[in-house]
Amino acid sequence: MDERQALTSFAALSQETRLAIVRTLVVAGPDGLAAGLIAERMGVSPSNVSFHLKELERSGLIAQRRESRSIVYSASYDALAELVKFLMEDCCAGHPVIREGVQRSDGCCKPDPARNEGDVVA
Amino acid sequence: MDERQALTSFAALSQETRLAIVRTLVVAGPDGLAAGLIAERMGVSPSNVSFHLKELERSGLIAQRRESRSIVYSASYDALAELVKFLMEDCCAGHPVIREGVQRSDGCCKPDPARNEGDVVA
């Protein structure tokens, strides 16, 4: 991920509705959600959600596909991972303290003892 | 980190000059850099850098201290780690795929065998 894309990704995530959309789509999974459903869940107008969805798509954080009459949006897991990576690398570059802080506190980066071979960290 | 702070942090990082400042301060380390030096390195006017520094401080990503005539800014590693964590948790919540992607590709989350006890973390 280049800086330009990171900037637009950060901009995309800096708006309440858009952050909520991304969180919702991440939870929704690869099947995604139709624009109308998203608008309903967010409690915003169709044209407004369309505006934000376009912004998110421009950043690459979500993808769209047409499905009959609906346009279905889904989270781009790759882009999200790339963004985390970008942030981590910038941080790690200067100070390992940060990545340690991340690894330590939430279990997200900690190797899960329950998981077996094929684990990423191993 | 609550959502409100994540939003302002993303907003802070969504501006080219500010992202550059953060990267520079992370590399600079805990000693930080004086505002004037930052302005010089970024190639922007003192008043403009002051505007952006205030924005970054408001988000909590950097901290300031006075040192004689200078005001010295430094990266807030805690806040940066919290932000990465926020992004990771939101991602991980819905899809482990993302954290896997992050862990796998850059070695940032991999424990470094070369490092020995007494490293920053200890």
Place this chain on the structure above:
DNA sequence: TCCATATTTCAATAATCCATGAATCATTGA
């Protein structure tokens, strides 16, 4: 105290972003 340095604050302007509602486009089924 007076001056120079380092930085911020302020005011004004330009630029960008967000919300709204009307109009338009694409798809489906009668």
Place this chain on the structure above:
DNA sequence: TCAATGATTCATGGATTATTGAAATATGGA
């Protein structure tokens, strides 16, 4: 083809953000 559905686009107005240069504030040394 016509009407209905689902969604986007467009134009507008209001709000926030960014840039600039001048003025103000704080510190340290002569």
